[in-house]
Amino acid sequence: MSQDIDTLYKTVVRTSICPDVIRSSTHPRNAFYPAGKTRALWSLNITVRNRSISAAPAQNIMSLRNISFFTLAILASFGNVQARNLDTRADTNGLIVDLGTAGIYEGILQNNGTVQSWKGIPYAAAPVGDLRFKGPRPLPEQSSEVIDVSDDALRCIQFGGVSNIIGVKAGPGVEDCLKLWIWKPVSAKKNSKLPVVIYTHGGGLQFSSAPNNDFSDWVGQEQNFIAINPAYRLGAFGFIASEDLTKENETANAGLLDQRFAVEWVKKNIAAFGGNPNDITIQGQSGGGLAVITQLVLFDGKGAPFQKAIARSIQRGATFTIAEHKERNNKLAEILGCSGTTSQIACFRNASPADxxxxxxxxxxxxxxxxxxxxxxxxxxxxxxxxxxxxxxxQKGKFAQVPFIGGHVTDEAAGVTPKDVSRVDASIVGQWNLSASNIEKALKLYPVNSSFGSASGTGNFFLSTFDAAVHANAGFGEGGITCSERVANYAFSRFGPKSGTWGVRFEAPTVSFASPIDDFPLAQIPHSADNSYLQITECYGRHATLREGARP
Known part of the structure; x- marks a missing residue:
């Protein structure tokens, strides 16, 4: 395993990525960073763990390499890196794709003509009317006319009271949103059999959308793979749970079923784009990381239509039973005038999306x-x-047996740690309603030292001035994000396939929409910082620097 990673590092990082990064050192968008350190901004740690857990997890480390996050696309092949002979498609720049009864779609060229993309191909029937809250249904047979999908389709309806979190466009959205975005190298053709990466967007399963993540530049890095970003129902449209649904022979978790349905659509249709239906990696970050880890245990891990999985900054959230949701559903029924009805769910279907x-x-x-x-x-x-x-x-080993990468960034909690340091202690108490004795125990569990966050390693000034904030940053980060990765990696090390489990920590100083670096010194490697390197988009592009001349 260590040899595979070493070969991957030499082949991909040294020969293709690092030269571009080094050449970008004078680019104006590197103004945030000291000269000569650009290369370090692209490195993170890949730790390969044994499957055996006879020793403590920390003792199971086999090898350590610095590797760019861009190679996660290549890691979709997990060590199987090989050159492919790709021919240019014959029809109209390859922009028209005939999927039979699933439709005929025309896309556009991006990234200076090196990438073809299709933005908003439907993969399921519109979940409207009687289909609201139900699991996804097959797409009706489409017409034989060419459908233009060169512009982004509308987003799924957003929840959480958000409008525009710096660059994360929300807006009202629409219910008819079960569509996906596809990017592929222009040279790929039907028999190319390129690896496929399906990216599930973040947003806590409440907001954000596929159009916020444009992977044209990522695919254009000569990595020879196909990127796909599906939309899925969010908030209560995707995750309401009710006994009324059970009576309709439906399950909860329609949003998760949307995600699974999208993967199955890809498996059925991706060959037409030059992809390999038997080499699919699901990947996600934050809420998308939660989605990926949940896809791994969906149906107790049986029948997974994907071959690999990458979950970054895995969001944690309470998981309730259908019965435990009853009280909230009753309150929702009161607000919407559905109390006393035969079926609350049927009544909820009559409410306008806005209401x-x-x-x-x-x-x-x-x-x-x-x-x-x-x-x-x-x-x-x-x-x-x-x-x-x-x-x-x-913990029971009930998950899909596929190679797995779990990762996080160094300062996951920087965006939620109060910027007014005097309020940190109060924030901790308010978050968990801790007693004085429990606070003492928590502080001992999270000592201020070099193992917690970037600020703790930058000098005594931070250690003395932001002592409480460092404690909070470490505690919030582990409680909300990093614990999930450790649980997953430990489980895969114990019960997972022999092909391998990887743990990743992204530690390149940067900024993200979660917490601008100028506002809070601890926010050097905050939640979503890694997205700046994966996505040159309207959401993260302000801080991304792939190479000289890369579009903002």
């Missing part, structure tokens, strides 16, 4: 009579799609 979003958002922090705090609508244990919590399913 439904407003009502559900008002209950996002509802506390039930037994003390449960729900937060947004998230995956539910329904006994079919999810038979237990994600953590317990991982």
């Amino acid at each position: 439904f979003v407003k009502a559900t958002d008002s209950l996002s922090m509802m506390k039930s009579s037994n003390g449960l705090v729900f937060g947004g609508f998230l995956p539910t244990i329904d006994g079919v799609t999810l038979t237990d919590t994600v953590t317990k399913l991982l």
Whole structure:
């Protein structure tokens, strides 16, 4: 395994990526960084762990290499890197793709003509009317006319009261949103059999969208793979759970089923774009990381239509049962005038999207009579799609047996740690309602030292001035994000396939929409910082620097 990673490092990083990075050192967009350190901005640590857990996880480290996050696309092949002879497609720049009864679609050229893209190909029937809240249904037979998908389709309806988190466009959205975005090298043709990466966007399963993640530049880095970004139902449209749905022979977690349905569509149709239906990697970050890890345990890990998985900055969230959702559903019924009806779900289907979003958002922090705090609508244990919590399913080994990469960034909690340091202690107490004795225990568990966050390694000034913030950054980061990765990597090390499990920490100083570096010194490697290197987009492009001349 270590030899495979070493070969991958030499082949991909040294010969193709690092030269571009080095040449970009004088680019104006590198103004954030000291001269001569650009190369370090692209490195992260790949740790290969044994499958055996006879020793402590920390002792199972086999090898360590610096590797660019761009090679995660190549890691979709997990060590199987080989050159392919790709011919140019014959028809109209290859922009018209005939998928038979699934439709005929015309895309556009991007990235100076090196990438072809299709933006908003439908993969399922519109989940409107009677199909609201139900699992995805097959797309009806499409007409024989060519459908233009050169412009971004509208986003799924957004939840969480967001409008525009710096660059993350939200807006009202539409219900008819089960569509996907595809990017491929212009030279690929039907028999190219390129690896496929399906990226599930983040946003806590409540907001954001596929159009926020344009992978044309990523695919254009001569990596020879196909990138796909599917939209899926968010918030209560995708994750409401009710006994009424069970009576309709439906399950909870329609949003997860959307994601699975999209992968199955890709498996069926990707050969027409030059992709390999038997070499599919699912990848996601933040809420998308939660989606990926949940896809791994969906249906107890049986029947997964993908071959590899990458989950970055895996969001954590409470998982409730259908019965535990009843009190919130009753309150929602009161707001929408659905109390006393034969079926609350049937009544909810009659509500306008705007009224439904407003009502559900008002209950996002509802506390039930037994003390449960729900937060947004998230995956539910329904006994079919999810038979237990994600953590317990991982601990039982009930997950898809595929190679796995789990990762996080150094300062995951920088965006949620209060910038007013005097409020940090109060924030910790308010977050978990801790007693004085429990606070003392927590502080001992998270000492201020070089292992926690970037700021703790920058000098005594930060250690003395931001002591409480460093504690909070470490505690929030582990509780909300990094613990999920450790649980997943440990489970895969114990029960996963012999082909390997990787742990990743991204530690390149940068900024992200979560917490601009100028606002808070601890936010050097905050949540979503790695996206700046993966995506030259309207969302992250302000801080991305791939190479000289890269578009902003």
